[in-house]
Amino acid sequence: MGTITFEGVSKIYGGQREVRALDDISLTIGEGEFVALLGPSGCGKSTLLNVLAGFEKVTKGELLFDGTTISKPGPDRGVVFQEAALFPWLTVWQNVIFGPQVQGMARPEYEPRARQLLDLVGLTSFADALPVQLSGGMRQRVGIARVLVMNPRALLMDEPFGALDAQTRLSMQQLLLDVWQKLNTTVLFVTHDIDEAILLSDRICVMSARPGRIIKTIPIELARPRSIASLTSPEFIAYKAEIMADIRITDHH
Amino acid sequence: MSSSSERVSSDTDGKRDTVSSWTGASLAARRGLRTAALAVVLPLAVIIIWQYAGRGGSLFGGVLPTPDRVWEAWRIWAFGPTGLGLNPYSGTWLANLLFSAERVGKGFLCAIVVGVPVGIAIGWNRISAGTLDPTIQLLRPIPITAWLPFSIAVFGIQDIGAIFLISLGAFFPIVLNTAQGARDVERNLIRASLMMGAGRWTVLRRVVLPASLPSIFTGLRIGLGIGWTAVIVAEMVAVKSGLGYVLWDAYYVGRMDVVIADMATIGLLGLLSDMIIMQIERWVLNWRRLQSYQS
Ligand SMILES: Nc1ncnc2c1ncn2[C@@H]1O[C@H](COP(=O)(O)OP(=O)(O)OP(=O)(O)O)[C@@H](O)[C@H]1O
Ligand SMILES: [Mg+2]
Numbered sequence: 086m087g088t089i090t091f092e093g094v095s096k097i098y099g100g101q102r103e104v105r106a107l108d109d110i111s112l113t114i115g116e117g118e119f120v121a122l123l124g125p126s127g128c129g130k131s132t133l134l135n136v137l138a139g140f141e142k143v144t145k146g147e148l149l150f151d152g153t154t155i156s157k158p159g160p161d162r163g164v165v166f167q168e169a170a171l172f173p174w175l176t177v178w179q180n181v182i183f184g185p186q187v188q189g190m191a192r193p194e195y196e197p198r199a200r201q202l203l204d205l206v207g208l209t210s211f212a213d214a215l216p217v218q219l220s221g222g223m224r225q226r227v228g229i230a231r232v233l234v235m236n237p238r239a240l241l242m243d244e245p246f247g248a249l250d251a252q253t254r255l256s257m258q259q260l261l262l263d264v265w266q267k268l269n270t271t272v273l274f275v276t277h278d279i280d281e282a283i284l285l286s287d288r289i290c291v292m293s294a295r296p297g298r299i300i301k302t303i304p305i306e307l308a309r310p311r312s313i314a315s316l317t318s319p320e321f322i323a324y325k326a327e328i329m330a331d332i333r334i335t336d337h338h
Numbered sequence: 339m340s341s342s343s344e345r346v347s348s349d350t351d352g353k354r355d356t357v358s359s360w361t362g363a364s365l366a367a368r369r370g371l372r373t374a375a376l377a378v379v380l381p382l383a384v385i386i387i388w389q390y391a392g393r394g395g396s397l398f399g400g401v402l403p404t405p406d407r408v409w410e411a412w413r414i415w416a417f418g419p420t421g422l423g424l425n426p427y428s429g430t431w432l433a434n435l436l437f438s439a440e441r442v443g444k445g446f447l448c449a450i451v452v453g454v455p456v457g458i459a460i461g462w463n464r465i466s467a468g469t470l471d472p473t474i475q476l477l478r479p480i481p482i483t484a485w486l487p488f489s490i491a492v493f494g495i496q497d498i499g500a501i502f503l504i505s506l507g508a509f510f511p512i513v514l515n516t517a518q519g520a521r522d523v524e525r526n527l528i529r530a531s532l533m534m535g536a537g538r539w540t541v542l543r544r545v546v547l548p549a550s551l552p553s554i555f556t557g558l559r560i561g562l563g564i565g566w567t568a569v570i571v572a573e574m575v576a577v578k579s580g581l582g583y584v585l586w587d588a589y590y591v592g593r594m595d596v597v598i599a600d601m602a603t604i605g606l607l608g609l610l611s612d613m614i615i616m617q618i619e620r621w622v623l624n625w626r627r628l629q630s631y632q633s
Contacts, residue, residue, distance in 0.1 A: 140529050160535040170526035174548045174625045184534035187544065217629045235534065 086151060087238035087271035089114040089137065094146035096132050096297075106132040108296030109146070114239075117269040121276055121286035123328070129297025130275040134243050137273065138164045151238065160184055163232030165242040169224040171216040177227050178203070178212040184235040195234065202230040205264065222253035226260070233264070239271040246281070258284060259313050266310050279332075283307070283324045284316060291331055301331050403595040408602075411595035427584065427596055435603060437580040438573065441497065442565045442611070445504025449561055453509045454554060457516025462546055467517075474513060482507040482568045490576050500572035500580075507568040508561030515560070519553025520546050552626055555619040559612060566608045581607075 089112075096107035106129040114120050122130050135141040136148060139158035148155050150162065158164075171180050181203055185195035203209050206226035216224055225245055232240065246254045258281060265272060265285075276282050282289045283305055291301040307320055315321055385405045391397055392404035403411070411427075418428030459466040460474075482503050493499035523546050531545045573582025581600055588596035620627060 138529070138533060140532075158529065158532040160533065162533070164530070164533045166526050166530065168526070170524070170530045172527060172530075172545065172548070173629065174551075174623075183531070183544075187531070187534060187536040187540045215625050215628060217625065231534070 087116050088149075088151050089239060089271065089273065090147075090149040091133075092147040092149070094136065094148050095144050096129070096136055096141065097144045105296040107136070107143075108298050110297070110299060112290065112299060114271055114273060117271055118288065119265060119272045119274065119286045121274045121282035121289045122292060123276060123279065123282045123289050124292030124297075125277065125294055125332075128292045128294035130277075130292060131243055132297065133292075134164075134241050134273060134275050138162055138241050160188060160235040161237055162239045162241055163235055163237035165225070165228050165232055165240065165245045167244045167247050169216070169221075169228040171224055171227055171231075173216050176213050176215055177208055177219070180216065180227055181231045181234055184231060188235075198236075199230075199234050202233050205233075206230045206260065220253075222249050222257055225249065225257060229261070229264070233268070237270060239273065240265075241273050243275045244277070245274075247276070247278075254281075255313050261285065262311055262313075279325055279328050280316060283321060283328070284311060284313065289328065291328065303328060303331075401594060403598065407595045408598045411593070412599035412602075415596060415599060427588065427593070430584070431603070434579060434581050434584050435607065438569050438582065438604075439607065439611075441500045441572070441580065442504055442562075442569050445501040445568070446508050446562055446565045448501065448505035449508035449512055449565070450558070452505070453512030453557070453561070454516050457513040457554070457557070458520045458542065458546060458550065460513065461517035461520025461522075461550070462542065471517075474510070478510045478514075482564070483571055486571065486575055489572070493576075495576055495578065497577060499576045500569060503572045503576075504565045504568040507564040511560035511564065512554070512557040515553045515557030516550055519550030522553070523549040551623060555615070555623065558619075559615055562611055562615060563608065566604065566611070570604060 091110045091112040094107055094110045095105065098104040098106055110133065122133060124130050132141065136143050137150075137155065139155050139162070155162075172183065175183065178199075182195060182199050185199070200209070203212060206229060208223060208226055208230070211219065211223065216227070219227070228245070246257045249257060262285065272285075274282070274285060286305055289303045289305060290299045291303070292298065293300045303324070305324060307315055307318070307324075388397070389405045392402075395407050396403050412431070414425060414429075415427045416429070416431035418425065420429035456470060456474075460471050461467070485503055485506060489499040489502050493502060527545055527549060528541060531541050536544065569580065570582035570585065573580035574586040577583060581604055585597060585600045585604075588594075588600065
């Protein structure tokens, strides 16, 4: 459950100048796997995630989720946005239970789980606060909780910690590691932070820009469970050196 | 994860909160008082100059009565005995005010009931925008005054004609602003709701509508202002009661003191209704107020 398959997927944005945002992408992400998508700005990372979420249609190729073609967004693929995208008129609690509510679930079905998740992300005492009253990191945690409450088979995260300061970012990465190690859902994580990609993922796909292609796949075989302490281990540094070399090569093209 | 420094002021620290809201209240009261004082300076100055410029109780050779006479006329209009005395206006102020207010209320409500859904449809759906928007844009430049003969011909000299004109006048700003609000809903909010399994209707009701509310309220305030214009116009011509009717009638019999008292009444009533809407807006859009106060 939670298998993602790209088979020769291309995405071309029309308009005055055509942009080949994704070019013949083939990629399989297995059940429970954590894949990071790394690449320079404008290389098509968000586009890849958006077609997978069902927000955009593919131009060519086949895109499957657990064997079925993706046609529209749905709660089986939980998306965490860069700017959280919480509903500003709803409280933290209302934001978290939005998904189960609109799916017509009965209150006793989702309430215990929602409370548990709110507790997991450390926001129980902020249940009645509005998103504007939260810090960026807290908002992002609500964004994660509201997705996890739906029990998705895959988590799609588009630079979820990109707007956070370094310290908050570290604590969010730790939180995500903890949560993922507990739940074992498939995760596709977009970032342009090399450290973040190595720390979190089982595999890093490096993308190049125009046309958007996956130029290299690097398995990360650091021991799990990981924590932010892994950031300074020698293996970690070795991976970092390797990836930086790859990126430099693509830059010179 | 949450350290003790991450706190929301609203419900965590009860004691400090009451203290700060106390000083906050007295501060707000003082600020309110100063605002009120500033607001009355100009009208007061005009009234005083007007009073002293007048000779024998009027200006411009008897055309414009001085404020004391206007006040006296209003007092009799408001509190004088009713009946068929020499003064037909005596004691009818409140009744006429209520006639007008009721028409504005009904017309405005109709405009909201039709205007908000139509506006959302235009802003949200391309097909309904294509069908509805051109017609609305075509009708919009026709001023409500131009609708008067049509309204009288169709509805006769009756309440419904006035209500028609009011709702028509208020309809356009409500539709336009609602549509703008619905068009401007942040894309990621729509995407987030779809991702969480919301259907089309749920997206409209739970995302597009609340996200459009700030624009909708702008439309309501403009619409209500036009509603007051419309009611006066309609009452001057198309019905036989209300502030607009009294205004025109008093002018015909040369009672300029009543005319001015009537104008002042309309102004104050318009101001009051706008303040009510703003109060409702503040209450409904609490989330937005917090957003803008936080810098
Ligand atoms: N809606 C759109 N219409 C037209 N072109 C688009 C659209 N969205 C993205 N593009 C183009 O597709 C390419 C890839 O964009 P994308 O947003 O996927 O990049 P990205 O890798 O996420 O970059 P960043 O790291 O800056 O977020 C860019 O050249 C961009 O101009
Ligand atoms: Mg992006």
